[in-house]
Every structure is written in C-alpha cells, then in structure tokens.
Amino acid sequence: MEFYLYTALFAPIIGSLFAGLFGMSKKNIIAGLVPTALLFVSFLASLKLLIYILGGGEPIHVELMTWMATGDLYVPYGFMVDQVSVTMMMVVTTVSTVVHVYSIGYMDHDKGFNRFFSYLSAFVFSMMVLVMSDNFLGLFIGWEGVGVCSWLLIGFWYHKESATWAANEAFIMNRIADLAMLIGIFLVYWNTGSIQYNEAFAAMPTLENSVLTTIGIFLFIGAMGKSAQFPLHTWLADAMEGPTPVSALIHAATMVTAGVYLVVRAYPLYDLIPDVGVFIASLGAFVAMFAATMALVNRDMKRIIAYSTLSQLGYMFVAAGLGAYWVALFHLMAHAFFKALLFLGAGNVMHAMHDELDPFKMGDLKTSMKWTWILMTLASVALAGIYPLAGFFSKDLILEVAFVEHHYILYTVLLLTAGLTAFYSFRLVALIFHGDDRHSENGVHPHEAYRFMLWGMLPLGILAVIAGMVFKTPYFEMVTQVLPAIEYHIHNHTVFWIMTIGTQLFVIAAIVYAYKKYAKAVKVDKKVESGILYQLLYNQYYIPQFYEEYFSKMYRELSEMMWKIDLKIVDASVDGVANIFYNTGIKTHTMQNGNLSTMLRWMVVGTVVLLALAAAFTLGQSETVVELLSELGVI
Amino acid sequence: MEAIAFYLFAVLTTVMFLITVLTNHALYALSALAAGMIFISAFFFLLGADFLGAIQIIVYTGAVMALYAFGMMFFDTTRDVVESRTSPQIIFGLSGLAALTVVAMFTAPIISENITALYPAIDGVGNSQMVGMVLFTKFLIPFEVAAVMLLVAMIAGIVLAGKKMDHSLTLMKEEEIERETNEKAQV
Amino acid sequence: MMEITLQHYLVLSTILFAIGLIGVMRRKNLLLLFFATEILLNAVNIAFAAISSYYGDLTGQMFAFFIIAVAASEVAVGLGLLVLWYKRTGKIDLDAMTSMRG
Numbered sequence: 001m002e003f004y005l006y007t008a009l010f011a012p013i014i015g016s017l018f019a020g021l022f023g024m025s026k027k028n029i030i031a032g033l034v035p036t037a038l039l040f041v042s043f044l045a046s047l048k049l050l051i052y053i054l055g056g057g058e059p060i061h062v063e064l065m066t067w068m069a070t071g072d073l074y075v076p077y078g079f080m081v082d083q084v085s086v087t088m089m090m091v092v093t094t095v096s097t098v099v100h101v102y103s104i105g106y107m108d109h110d111k112g113f114n115r116f117f118s119y120l121s122a123f124v125f126s127m128m129v130l131v132m133s134d135n136f137l138g139l140f141i142g143w144e145g146v147g148v149c150s151w152l153l154i155g156f157w158y159h160k161e162s163a164t165w166a167a168n169e170a171f172i173m174n175r176i177a178d179l180a181m182l183i184g185i186f187l188v189y190w191n192t193g194s195i196q197y198n199e200a201f202a203a204m205p206t207l208e209n210s211v212l213t214t215i216g217i218f219l220f221i222g223a224m225g226k227s228a229q230f231p232l233h234t235w236l237a238d239a240m241e242g243p244t245p246v247s248a249l250i251h252a253a254t255m256v257t258a259g260v261y262l263v264v265r266a267y268p269l270y271d272l273i274p275d276v277g278v279f280i281a282s283l284g285a286f287v288a289m290f291a292a293t294m295a296l297v298n299r300d301m302k303r304i305i306a307y308s309t310l311s312q313l314g315y316m317f318v319a320a321g322l323g324a325y326w327v328a329l330f331h332l333m334a335h336a337f338f339k340a341l342l343f344l345g346a347g348n349v350m351h352a353m354h355d356e357l358d359p360f361k362m363g364d365l366k367t368s369m370k371w372t373w374i375l376m377t378l379a380s381v382a383l384a385g386i387y388p389l390a391g392f393f394s395k396d397l398i399l400e401v402a403f404v405e406h407h408y409i410l411y412t413v414l415l416l417t418a419g420l421t422a423f424y425s426f427r428l429v430a431l432i433f434h435g436d437d438r439h440s441e442n443g444v445h446p447h448e449a450y451r452f453m454l455w456g457m458l459p460l461g462i463l464a465v466i467a468g469m470v471f472k473t474p475y476f477e478m479v480t481q482v483l484p485a486i487e488y489h490i491h492n493h494t495v496f497w498i499m500t501i502g503t504q505l506f507v508i509a510a511i512v513y514a515y516k517k518y519a520k521a522v523k524v525d526k527k528v529e530s531g532i533l534y535q536l537l538y539n540q541y542y543i544p545q546f547y548e549e550y551f552s553k554m555y556r557e558l559s560e561m562m563w564k565i566d567l568k569i570v571d572a573s574v575d576g577v578a579n580i581f582y583n584t585g586i587k588t589h590t591m592q593n594g595n596l597s598t599m600l601r602w603m604v605v606g607t608v609v610l611l612a613l614a615a616a617f618t619l620g621q622s623e624t625v626v627e628l629l630s631e632l633g634v635i
Numbered sequence: 636m637e638a639i640a641f642y643l644f645a646v647l648t649t650v651m652f653l654i655t656v657l658t659n660h661a662l663y664a665l666s667a668l669a670a671g672m673i674f675i676s677a678f679f680f681l682l683g684a685d686f687l688g689a690i691q692i693i694v695y696t697g698a699v700m701a702l703y704a705f706g707m708m709f710f711d712t713t714r715d716v717v718e719s720r721t722s723p724q725i726i727f728g729l730s731g732l733a734a735l736t737v738v739a740m741f742t743a744p745i746i747s748e749n750i751t752a753l754y755p756a757i758d759g760v761g762n763s764q765m766v767g768m769v770l771f772t773k774f775l776i777p778f779e780v781a782a783v784m785l786l787v788a789m790i791a792g793i794v795l796a797g798k799k800m801d802h803s804l805t806l807m808k809e810e811e812i813e814r815e816t817n818e819k820a821q822v
Numbered sequence: 823m824m825e826i827t828l829q830h831y832l833v834l835s836t837i838l839f840a841i842g843l844i845g846v847m848r849r850k851n852l853l854l855l856f857f858a859t860e861i862l863l864n865a866v867n868i869a870f871a872a873i874s875s876y877y878g879d880l881t882g883q884m885f886a887f888f889i890i891a892v893a894a895s896e897v898a899v900g901l902g903l904l905v906l907w908y909k910r911t912g913k914i915d916l917d918a919m920t921s922m923r924g
Contacts, residue, residue: 597916601847604729611736618740641826645834652838652861656845661854668857675864678831682875684883687890691867694890699860699897703853706901709908710853726847734840741832769880770887777884781891788895795902 001052001060005081008045008089009128011038012096016121022114029104031114035121036100042124043093046086053086054478061134072193080134080197083482087329087475088131088261091336092254094459096124099249101456102344105449106245106351112156116243119156123149127254131261136185136195139262143181143226146255147174153250154242166238173235177225184218191215201268209273216269216276219262227259227313230287234544236310240302244347247302252309252343253336260313263320264329267483270320277321281402284317285413290541292420296427297537300357301346304428308383309339311421315398318410324401325483330475331394338382338390338464344457345376349432352446353439359431361442366433368446371454373433375461380429382464384422384507393468396503397488403499404488418503419510426514434519640681648674661707669700686763831872838865852904852914856897863893 015035022031053059059082068075081089100120107113126149130142148171155167189195191211192203204212223229228236239251250256263270263280270277291310298304312335319328352369353362366373378389385391395418402411439446448454476485490496528534539545591602620626651671655664672695679688760768770778807815842865845858867886874882908914 595917596919597847597850601725601729604733604843604847607843608729608733608736611733611740615736615740638824638826641830648834649837649841652841652845655854655857655861656841656848661851664854664857668860671861672864675868678834678868679871682831682871684871684875684886687867687871687883687886690887690890694894695860695864699894702897702901703856706904707853709905710914723848726844729847730840730843733843734836737836737839738833741829741836765880766883766887769884774884777888781888785891785895788898792898792902795899796905 001049001057001081002062004045004048004052005060005062005079005132006064008042008049008093009079009125009132011042011045012121012124012128014038016118016125019114019118019121023118025114027111027113032100032104032107032117035117036097036104039093039097039100039121039124042128043097046089046093049081050086050090053081053083054474059083059482067137073189073195075135075137075195078134078138078196079132081132083479084261084264084329085131087333087479089128091333092124092127092131094463095253095336095340096120096127096249098456098460099245099340099344102248102347102453103243103245105453105456106347107243108450110243116153116156119149119152120246120249123153123250123255127258130258134197136188136197136200139265140178140181140185143222143258144178146250146258147171147178147226150174150239150250150255153246154239156242156246160241163241166235166241170235170239173232174225177222177232180218181222181225184215184222187211187215187218197265201266204269204272212269213273213276216266216273219266219269220276220280223259223262224283225259226262227256227317228310229259229283229313229317230290231543233287233291233310234540234547237303237306237540240300240306244302244343244350247306248340248343248347251306252339256309256313257316257332257336260316260320260328260332263317264325264483267323267325271323271484274323277323278407279321281318281321281407281410284314284319284321285402285410285417286314287311288314288318288417289413289420290314292417292424293537294540295424296420297534299360299538301349301359301428301432302343302357304359304424305339305342305346308342308421308425309335311417312339312383312395314417315395315414318414319398319401322401322405322407322410323484324398324486324488326476326479326485327394327397327401327488329479329483330472331398333471333475334382334390334394334464334467337460337467338379341375341457341460341464342379342383344453344460345372345379348372348449348453349376349446351449353444356439356442356444359428361438362432363435363438364433365439365446369433369448371448373429375454375457376433377429378461379464380425383425384511385418385503386507387504388465388469390464390467390469392504393472396500399499399503400488400490404490415503415506419506422507422510423514426511427518430515430518434515436520637681640677644674644677644681647671648678661710665700665703665707668703669696672696672700684762686766689763828872828876831876832869835865835869835872838868841865850916852907852916855916856900856904859896860893863889 012035015038018034018038019031022028049060059080061080062078064077064079066074067077100117103116103120107116110116123146126142126145128142130139130146133139133142151167151171154170155164157163158167185195188200191207192200194200194203225232236251236256240247242251270280288311291307291314295304295307295311298307312331316328316331316335319325319331348369349362349365349372350357352365352372356362382389382391385395399411399414399418402408402414490499529538536542591598648671651667651674654667655671658664658667673692676688676691676696679685679691839862842858842862845861846855849855849858867889870882870886870889872882874880874886904914911918
C-alpha cells in the first residue's frame with residue numbers, strides 16, 4: 001500500500017517538473033498530456049487506497065525520512081492515509097484530473113500553456129502534501145505550497161496589472177493568516193512537545209482550557225485566511241483574475257477548503273473547546289449570509305460564483321464549529337464537485353463570449369451551448385440543494401445540525417442563505433442561458449466548447465448528481481471511524497418533514513422567482529439600483545474601500561517613513577563604511593609610489609608599531625609595572 | 636675595569652656607526668664601519684665569547700669589508716655622495732621611538748628568572764672548544780645548511796658579477812629581442 | 823664604577839640598532855644602505871652574545887654565528903646584484919629604481 005501512497009503523492013510533482021521543462025518553449029501538447037496522465041495515475045492510486053480503507057484496512061502511516069531532529073523536536077517526512085485524508089485525496093485528485101483535461105482545451109490558445117500545467121500540477125502536489133501529512137509542519141509546508149501555486153496561478157497573466165495585484169493581495173492576506181497559523185503550531189509544540197497529530201492530540205486533554213483556546217483560535221485564524229473567511233475574505237473574489245480552471249480547482253474545490261480540512265483534522269482540539277466552536281459556527285453563518293448577499297447583485301459571473309464559494313465555506317465552518325466534522329467534510333466533498341463544475345461551465349461561457357464576464361450582456365445561450373447549459377443548471381440545482389442532488393444531502397444536513405444543536409439563530413440564517421443561494425445561482429443561469437439575446441449586438445457569436453472538454457466535465461456532473469445519494473452511507477461509515485460519529489436526526493417526524501419540505505419549497509420558490517425576474521427580457525430598475533442597499537451590496541459592503549483607506553494607505557505611509565529612515569540611517573551607515581575604505585584607499589595609494597626608499601620608511605613605521613604593541617603586552621604582564629601603575633592611580 | 640672597557644667601546648662603536656650613517660663620503664663611511672666592527676668584537680671578548688670575536692674580525696673586517704672595498708672600486712666613490720634627503724625629523728623620530736620601546740621592554744623587570752640554559756657553558760673548557768662541541772652536535776644541520784648557503788652565495792656572486800649578466804630579456808623591448816635573434820640566426 | 827649588567831648591553835644594542843634604522847631610512851645610495859643593514863645585524867649580534875654570556879647558554883652565540891654567516895652571503899649576493907645594476911644603469915641611487923612603480 002505504501003507504493004500507492006507514494007504514487008498518489010509524487011505523480012503530480014513529476015508531471016509538474018516535466019511540464020516545467022517546456023516552460024520557456026512554445027506550446028507543446030505533450031506538456032499538457034503528460035501531467036494529466038500522471039494525475040490520472042495519482043487518481044487511480046488514491047482510488048486504490050480508498051478501496052483499501054473502505055474495505056476496513058488499517059490507516060497507512062509511513063515515514064519517508066527524517067526531516068529535522070534537534071533536541072526534543074523530531075519532524076519526519078511522515079505521511080498518513082486515514083479515512084479523512086483519503087476522502088480529501090479523492091476530492092483533490094478527481095477534481096484536478098478533470099480540471100487538467102479541461103485545461104488542455106481551455107488553455108489551447110494561450111502562450112503560457114506549458115507553464116500553466118507545470119503550476120497546476122505543482123499545486124496538486126502541494127495539496128496532496130497538505131492533506132497527507134501526519135504532522136502540523138508538513139501540513140504547513142503544503143499550506144504554503146498551495147499558497148505559492150495560488151499566487152502563481154492568479155497572476156498567471158502577469159502582464160495584466162489587475163492580475164498581479166490580485167495575486168499579491170491573495171498572497172499577502174494569506175501571509176497575515178499564516179503568521180497566526182505558525183504561532184498556533186508553535187504553541188502546539190510548546191505545550192504538547194510534539195507536532196505529530198496523534199501525539200499532540202493525545203497530550204491535549206491534560207492541558208489547561210485557556211491554552212487550548214489560544215491554540216484553537218490561532219489555528220483557526222490560519223484557516224480563516226486560506227478559506228477566505230471574514231474579515232480576510234476580499235482576496236477570493238479578486239482571485240478570479242486567474243484562468244477559470246484555476247478558479248475551479250483552487251479557489252472553489254480544493255485550496256480554499258484547506259481551512260475546513262484543518263479544523264476537521266484538529267477535531268480533538270476543537271472538541272475540547274466548544275466555545276471556540278460556537279464562535280467558528282457563528283462566523284461561518286455570518287459569512288454564508290454576508291457572501292450570499294454580495295452575490296445577489298454582482299455583475300461579474302465569476303465573482304458571483306466566488307461569493308457562492310465563500311458562502312458555502314461558511315456552511316462548512318458552521319458544521320465544523322458545531323462538532324459535526326463529518327458533515328463539514330461531506331459538504332466539502334459535495335461542494336467541490338458541483339462548484340468545480342459550475343466554474344468550468346462558466347469557463348465555457350467565457351470562451352464563447354470572448355472573455356465577457358457580465359451576464360447582463362449574454363442571454364439566450366442555451367440554444368448555442370446546450371451541453372454547458374445542462375451541466376451548469378445541474379450544478380446550480382445541486383448548489384441550491386434540491387433533492388436528490390448532492391447539495392441536498394450535505395447542505396440540508398448542516399441545517400439539521402444547527403437545528404438539532406439548538407442553535408436556532410444559526411439555523412434561521414442558514415435557511416435564509418439557502419434561499420439566497422438558490423436565487424443568485426438561478427439569476428446567473430437565467431441571465432446567461434435564457435431571456436433575450438443581448439450578445440449579438442456586441443458582435444459575439446457563441447460556440448460550444450471542445451467536445452472532450454465537455455466529456456471531461458461529465459464525471460463532475462455525474463458526481464454532482466449522485467455524490468449525496470450514493471456516497472452518504474459508505475462515507476459516513478468510513479469517516480466516523482476517525483471522526484466523532486454523531487448522527488443528526490430530528491426525532492420528531494412531523495418537524496423533520498415540515499423542515500425538509502419547507503426548505504425545499506422555499507428554495508424552489510427562490511428559483512422560480514429568479515427565473516421569473518431574469519429569464520425574460522431584463523428590465524433594469526433604476527430605482528432599486530440607486531438604492532442604498534443595492535449600492536452597499538454592489539460595493540461589497542465597502543470593505544475593499546475600507547481596507548484600502550485604512551490599512552493600505554496607513555501601511556504605505558508607514559513604509560514611506562521607514563524608507564526614509566532606512567535611507568538616512570541604514571543606507572547611510574553602509575555607504576559610510578564603504579566611503580571610509582574608499583577614501584582611505586584614495587589617500588593612501590600615494591604610499592605605493594614605487595619608491596623603494598619610501599617603502600623602507602614605511603617598513604620602519606610598521607616595525608615601530610609592532611614593537612609598541614609588543615611593549616604594551618609585555619609591560620602589561622609585568623607585575624611590577626602593574627603595581628607601579630596602580631600606585632599612580634592609572635589603573 | 637670591565638665597566639671602563641664597556642663604556643669606552645660603547646662610545647666608540649656608537650660614534651663610528653653614526654659616522655657611517657651620517658657622512659657624505661663613501662670612503663669615510665666604509666672606514667668607520669670597519670672600525671665599528673672591530674670595536675664590536677671587543678664586546679664579544681668582554682663577554683667571554685672569544686670565538687665569536689675572532690669570527691667577527693675575520694669575517695666582517697676581513698672578508699666583508701674587503702668585498703665592499705672591491706665593490707666600491709666599480710663605483711665612483713671619490714666625490715661626495717649626493718642624496719635627496721627626506722625630512723630628518725621623521726627618521727630620527729621613528730628610530731628614537733623604536734629604540735625607546737625596545738629599551739622600555741628590556742629595562743622593565745620582567746625578564747624571567749626561571750630561564751634554564753639549554754646548552755650550559757661548561758667550566759674549565761675554553762670558549763672555542765665549547766662552541767665547537769655544540770656546533771658539531773646540536774647545530775650540525777644548521778651549520779651544514781649555512782655552509783651550503785655560503786656556497787650558493789659565492790656562486791651567485793660570481794655569476795652575477797660576471798659578463799653577459801647585464802643582458803636581460805625581460806627588460807628589453809620586443810623589437811630589440813627580435814633584432815638580436817635575427818642577428819644570431821645570420822651568424 | 824657600576825657593575826655592567828645585561829641591561830647595559832641590551833640598551834647599547836638598541837642604540838646601535840636605532841642608528842642602523844636611521845641609516846636605512848636616510849640613505850639613498852644602495853652601497854651605503856648595505857652598510858646600514860650591517861649595522862643592524864651587528865647590533866643584534868651584541869644582544870645575542872650578551873644574553874648568551876649572562877645566562878651561561880651557548881645558543882645565543884650560535885645564533886650570532888649564523889647571523890654572521892647570513893650577513894656574509896647577503897653581502898656576496900647583494901654586491902653582485904649591485905654591480906650588475908650599476909653596469910646596466912650607471913646609477914646606484916634608490917630613487918632611480920622605479921620599476922616597482924605601479
């Protein structure tokens with residue numbers, strides 16, 4: 001089994017290095033095919049591991065080699081495949097294989113084709129390290145690795161200033177959170193003496209509650225950065241500057257869910273501190289609502305989906321915060337499938353529309369892009385949580401968790417958000433695929449994507465449909481061998497049915513409303529658009545402006561001040577040292593005039609200096625001289 | 636008696652060497668140096684190093700001075716030596732400083748009393764005999780090396796002063812070397 | 823009269839050495855420069871012989887002996903070079919030797 005573990009882990013990096021060889025050369029289809037094939041190999045290896053674990057196999061734990069061993073600190077390159085990580089591995093490899101296949105078509109005309117695949121595979125490798133590591137430090141390495149790859153891929157079109165800006169924003173925001181994460185890891189090591197998961201978690205119950213709370217908060221701040229939770233959320237929407245497959249893979253399906261994975265992985269810690277859990281859940285619910293409202297009015301197709309991702313991450317954190325770790329992981333998995341599908345569909349639309357992102361300039365694409373329409377509708381239905389698609393099983397479960405745990409406020413917020421989700425999802429679908437043709441006037445003639453891209457998306461479509469229905473039971477049995485097996489059932493049948501059907505009706509009503517409003521000719525209601533609420537939402541609650549005004553500007557001023565200090569003190573002293581030597585050289589080079597007599601004289605000067613030194617030392621050692629001097633009061 | 640001899644010779648050597656250093660006349664310098672060497676040998680006799688005193692007279696006053704005298708025959712030594720002077724303050728200042736520090740070191744009561752003689756002088760044996768015994772036992776290899784060195788120096792002196800040695804390829808220009816080789820080829 | 827101690831000899835040696843240094847710095851004529859170096863060597867010889875005598879150790883005399891040998895060979899080679907230089911340039915002035923100028 002170790003063989004499969006290593007194959008799953010290292011196949012992507014080989015693909016990445018291979019594609020990297022062609023990095024500077026012209027587009028070469030091999031550079032796309034080989035990483036894709038290797039990812040498929042990784043996928044097969046992961047599948048083999050999944051079957052093994054499902055068949056009741058023991059979790060695999062290997063140590064490749066020692067990484068650091070200093071004093072009490074021992075960190076190996078250790079990897080672990082247990083029920084949780086194998087789930088993540090399946091999600092990562094499945095989505096990334098699909099995205100790779102899709103990218104061969106999507107990046108077809110791009111100059112950076114080879115480079116793109118190198119980055120993308122490197123990302124998958126980092127993500128695999130992240131999920132497979134058996135210690136916090138390995139996780140952190142993967143964490144940083146995906147951060148770097150994300151940075152590279154958001155800024156993939158580096159000639160666009162907005163792309164480089166977005167890449168830097170994402171990286172810097174993550175850096176802030178990573179600092180907290182690192183502090184959290186230090187605290188874990190400081191208090192438990194180990195950073196191996198099993199040892200650290202075993203030592204935790206004996207620790208004081210305040211210490212655990214501190215650790216939990218710091219680790220969660222790290223998770224907040226990666227999963228773009230409020231107030232570190234602004235980068236995710238801007239990250240949509242990257243190519244669409246990147247958005248699908250990194251900023252929807254895998255990397256942003258790493259925060260959720262961290263919380264799930266650290267469940268023994270969060271179980272001990274339920275107060276922090278409640279905070280996480282509250283923040284999650286807030287973000288779910290907050291992001292969904294922003295998605296309502298946005299006019300950028302990819303940003304709408306990005307806000308939807310943010311909202312769904314909020315859901316996952318609600319589940320994780322309330323102790324329903326397996327539910328969080330389940331929603332993570334289901335969400336990865338349909339959200340990646342949604343993004344890939346959006347990529348098709350973008351291609352057809354020549355990179356137009358405003359859905360108000362599209363309309364009636366269902367005739368020319370039938371399959372994309374079907375797949376995206378499917379994904380939206382799954383996202384909205386209509387029975388029997390994936391979203392129903394995972395998302396409604398979260399609602400139930402909130403209800404069963406008696407967090408009725410959270411429940412209400414999440415329920416409302418579910419309605420909002422359905423509304424904005426179908427607003428998007430209606431605007432893009434239905435209604436009147438608004439794009440022909442711009443001279444755009446849409447065409448369907450390559451056939452193989454559609455075939456590549458099909459597995460995600462199937463998974464979006466069946467993931468909830470088929471996987472739920474085996475998944476539950478498998479994962480609960482590790483995670484706390486709490487079944488969330490509403491004991492009163494009447495309440496259960498009222499809630500389920502009520503939710504479904506509410507969601508369907510939202511969908512119908514969205515269709516009604518947008519599937520016909522779009523009327524722009526000036527009155528609403530100039531309203532305060534609309535403006536507030538459209539400007540993302542003015543948070544980016546707020547950050548710009550109060551953080552970026554202040555930081556800039558501080559930096560400029562520091563720059564001046566640097567110039568006047570640090571630079572000046574460095575230059576000063578150099579100038580001293582330079583001037584000494586200028587002044588003393590006359591010494592070297594080639595005149596032997598002068599040289600002799602200098603030689604004597606040297607002799608005298610040496611003699612003086614020798615005299616000073618010998619006299620200093622002489623007791624009599626020291627006595628004499630001390631009597632004179634010199635020493 | 637010893638003190639009188641010491642001070643006498645000390646004054647004499649100092650004066651002689653001062654003349655050597657300060658005079659403008661090469662011949663005076665040479666003569667003063669030779670005299671100074673002989674007076675120095677007097678110190679050796681005073682110190683009981685008879686052999687060294689003898690060597691001093693033979694080698695310095697005999698050989699070295701003769702060599703200098705012969706060397707001077709090559710140069711025009713009858714007229715005053717004209718030298719561009721550097722500022723005397725620097726020279727005397729530096730020398731004085733050097734002397735002062737060394738004297739300070741010597742007079743400071745630090746020369747340790749626990750030095751044990753490596754090759755102690757043996758009572759009842761003459762100095763030359765003792766020197767011979769030590770030289771041919773403990774210092775045999777340095778002695779031989781010194782002998783080889785002297786031989787090399789002698790050969791070097793002969794070769795350097797010999798004919799054709801003023802012919803240096805490194806100091807010649809390219810064309811000169813070329814012309815020379817052409818001439819040789821013609822011959 | 824005072825008894826003559828080791829210090830007396832050492833001071834004398836130092837004075838002679840200083841005179842030698844004056845010569846080294848002052849002289850521009852190469853031949854006279856050689857004289858100055860001889861003075862330096864002799865000054866050191868006195869110190870060696872004196873220490874040897876006062877400590878009853880022959881090593882000092884041995885060193886003086888070897889110094890004389892070195893001085894002799896130095897004179898032989900040095901004078902050879904000097905003659906060579908004189909034949910080539912017609913001068914033995916230190917200031918005229920400028921081939922070391924960078």
